[in-house]
Amino acid sequence: MAIDASLDLQDTANAALQQAARDHLWMHFTNMASYDDHEVPIIVRGEGAYLYDSHGRRYLDGLAGLFVSQLGHGRTELAEAAARQAGQLGFMPIWSYAHPNAVELAQRLSTYTPGDLNRVFFTSGGGEAVESAWKLAKQYFKLTGKPTKHKVLSRSIAYHGTTQGALSITGLPDLKMPYEPLVPSTFRVPNTNFYRAPIHGDDPEAFGRWAADQIAVAIENEGPDSVAAIFLEPVQNSGGCFPPPPGYFQRVREICDEYDVLLVSDEVICAFGRLGHMFGAERYGYQPDIITCAKGITSGYAPLGAMIASDKLFEPFGKGNVFYHGYTFGGHPVSTAVAMANLDIFEREGINEHVQANEAAFRQTLEKLLDLPIVGHVRGDGYFYGIELVKDKATKETFTEEECEHLLAGFLSHALFDAGLYCRADDRGEPVVQLAPPLICEQPQFDEMEQILRSVLTEAWKRVG
Template sequence: MPSETFDAAGYDRLQASARDHLWMHFTRMSSYATADVPVIVRGDGAYIYDAKGRRYLDGLAGLFVSQLGHGRTELAEAAAKQAAELAFFPLWSYAHPKSIELAERVAGYAPGDLNRVFFTSGGGEAVESAWKLAKQYFKLTGKPGKHKVISRAIAYHGTTQGALSITGLPELKAPFEPLVPSTFRVPNTNFYRAPEHGDDLAAFGRWAADQIAVAIENEGADTVAAVFLEPVQNAGGCFPPPPGYFDRVREICDTYDVLLVSDEVICAFGRLGHLFGAQRYGYQPDIITCAKGLTSGYAPLGAMIASERLMEPYLHGSTSFAHGYTFGGHPVSAAVALTNLDIFERESITEHVRSREGSFRATLEKLLDLPLVGDVRGAGYFYGIELVKDKATKETFDDEESERLLRGFLSKALFEAGLYCRADDRGDPVIQLSPPLICDQEHFDEMEQILRSVLTEAETLL
C-alpha cells in the first residue's frame, strides 16, 4: 500500500509541505495551522485510504464524481494507451478520433435532438459555455436583447465569473463582486421549508414553476435568454422537483422563447438512476451541461450538449462560436470517458441504482428517529439529511450554532468515524451523501451506523 511508504519523518515532511505550498479549494487554510491536513493516498472500490493507512467509506464519491468507485485499472489503462498514441491535440478547427466517437456516443444517450456536443474541461466551463451560446444564439436569430438568466435560490452552478453570477448563494458571491450582471433568482423546490402549501406537493411545484414566468414577465421576455435548473438541486441539500414541475417549466420556456438549460454536472451519468436527470423527470432541455461522472473522475472532462436548433445558425457562412478551452475534449479524457461508458453498459450501472435507491432511502430514513434529523430527501444515490434544532417547529440553527455543529464537530467527527461526506450549511444545515454507484446495502448500513453514532453524540454537545 502506498500509505506504508510514509514513516513518521516522511509524514511530517508531507504535512509541512502541504501547509507551506498547497492552496486547497474552498478551505479555511487557518484550520491546518495546528492540525494535520487529511492526505488521501489510495482508493479501492467504495473506500479511500489516508497517509496513515486509515480507511474511510467514500460517501460523497469524491465530489459527486466517482461513479464506478476507485482503483478501476481498466480506466487507467485506457488513459495510458491513449496518452502513448496521442497525448494531446486541441479541438480548435481540428478533431481526433476519441472526441468524435465520444460526441456521437453522448449525443446518442441524450434526450431528443440534443445532438451537438461541445467539450470542456469541467462543469463550470460547461455552464459558462451554455450562457455564452444562449446569448450569441439570440443575437444571431434577431433577438439581441435576450441575454438575462434565471436560476433558483441557493442553487450552485460553478465558480467562474459567469457561473458564479448564475449561482444563488450570496455568501459565495460577495467576495468577488461585481460579477456578471443580468442574473435573477426564483424560489427553489425545498418542500420541507414551504409550510404555506401544506401537504400539496403538486400545488407547491406549480407555484414554484410559475415564479419563473413571473420573473420573465418582470424582466421582459425580450430580455431573458435562459433558465438554468438542476434536475435535483444540490446546494441546500438535494431538492427533488415536485410532480409536474418541469412540465410547467418547459411550457413557460416555450411560451416566452427562453432556453431551458438542465445543469446536470452532478445529476448526469447515473447519479439519479438514468444517464441524464432530464430523462428521469421526463422533460426536454434545450441544453444539458455535464461533467464529473462522464469519466468517473479518472480524467477531467465536461460537456455542453445542445439541440439542433441552437447549432443551426452556425452551419452557414462565416459564423462561429468564438469560444473554447485548451483541454476541452482532451484525447486522454475522451478515451477514459468511452471506457467509463462501456463499463456503465456492461455492469448495468443505472439499473443497479434504480433497483437499490429505495433501500438506500429507507436505510437513511431510519435516522428520522433522531431529534436532530428533520428531513431526508433526494433521489437515486443523491441524498440530503437536514438537521434541525426542533423537529416539531422545524426551527433551524442560528449561525453560531451551525458553525459549532457543522465545522466545529460534525465534519471532523464523521471523518474520524470512517465516513467521508459533506456537512454544510448552504441554506440550512445538511449532511449530503452521494456514494459511488457500485454501493450496496452493506455500504448503506455502514453510512447509517456511523451517522447515527456521530449525530447522537452531537445532540449532547448542543
C-alpha cells in the same frame, strides 16, 4: 527492527508531506487556518467504495469524491485506457481539428440525450460547461434576431460554478460577495425545497406548480424580450438535495416555450447514473434545450465536461457563424478515451439499473435516522441524498449561524471523517449532511453510512440539543 525502521521512515515521509501541504498547497474552498493545529487529511489511494489516508486508515467514500467517482476507485480498466491514449496521442486541441475520441464520444453522448440534443461542445469541467451554455444562449439570440435576450434565471441558493459567469448564475450570496461586481443580468426564482415550502406545504404538486409559475412571474418582471435562459438542476444540490415536485419540470417547459426562453438542465452532478439514468432530465421526463455535464462522465479518472445543445441551437452556427469560445483542454484525447471506457463499464455492468434496483433500500436505510431528534428531513433521489438537521422537529426550527458553525465546522465535519465516513456537512441554506456514494455501493455500505451517522449525530445532539 526492520518493521520499526519502516514505520519510522513512513512517519518521516508523512511529516514532510504535512509540512509541504501547510507551506505550499492552497486547497479549494478551505479555511487554511483550520489546519494550524490539525493534520491535513492526505488521501493516498482508493479501492472500490473506500479511501485510505497516509496513515493507512480506511474511510467509506460517501460523496464519491465530489459527486464524481461513479464506478469507485481503483478501476484499472480506466487507468489503462488513459495510458494507451497518452502513448498514442497525448494532446490535440479540437480548435478546427478533431481526433477520433472526441468524435466518437460526441456521437455516443448523442445516443443518450433526450430529443435532438445532438451537438456536443467539450470543456474541461462543469463550470466551463455552464459558462459555455450562457454564452451560447446570448449569441444564439443575437444571431436569430432577438439581440436583447441576454438575462438568465436560476434558483435560490443553487450552485452553478465559480467562474465569473457561473458564479453570477449561482444563488449563494456569501460565495459571490467577495468577487463582486460580477456579470450582471442574473435573477433568482424559488427553489423546490418542499420541506420548507412557503406555500402549499401540504400538497407537493400544488407547490411545484407555484414554484414553476414564479419563473413566469420573473420573466414578466424582467421583460420577456430580455430573458435568454433558465439554469436548473434536476435535483438541486446546494441546500441539501431538492428533488422536483410532480409536474414541476413539465410546467417549466411550458413557460419556456411560451416566452422563448432556453431551458438549461445543469447536470454536472445529476448525469451519468447519479439518479439512475444517463441524464436526470430522462428521470423526470422533461426536454431541455441544453444539458451541461461533467464529473461522472469519466468517473473522475480524467477531467472532462460538456455542453450538449439541440440541433435548433446549432443551426445558425452551421451557416458560417462562429462560436468564438473554447478551452485548451476541452475534449482532451486522454479524457475522452477514459470517458468512452467509463461508459463501456456503465453498459456492461448495468450501473444505471443497479442504482434503480438499490435506491429504495438506500432511502429506507437513511430514513431510519429520522428517529433521531436532530434529523428533520431526509430527501433526494437515486444515490443523491441530503439529511437536514434541526433544533426542533415539530416546528422545523433551524440552528442559528453561530450554532451551525459550531455544529458543522466545529464538530460534524471532523467527527464523521474520524469515524470513517467521508461526506459533506454543509450550511448552504439550512444545515445538512450530504451523501452521494459511488454507484457500485449496496446494502453493506448503506448500513455502514447509517451506523456512523447515527453515532456521530447522536453525539452532535448532546452538544447542541
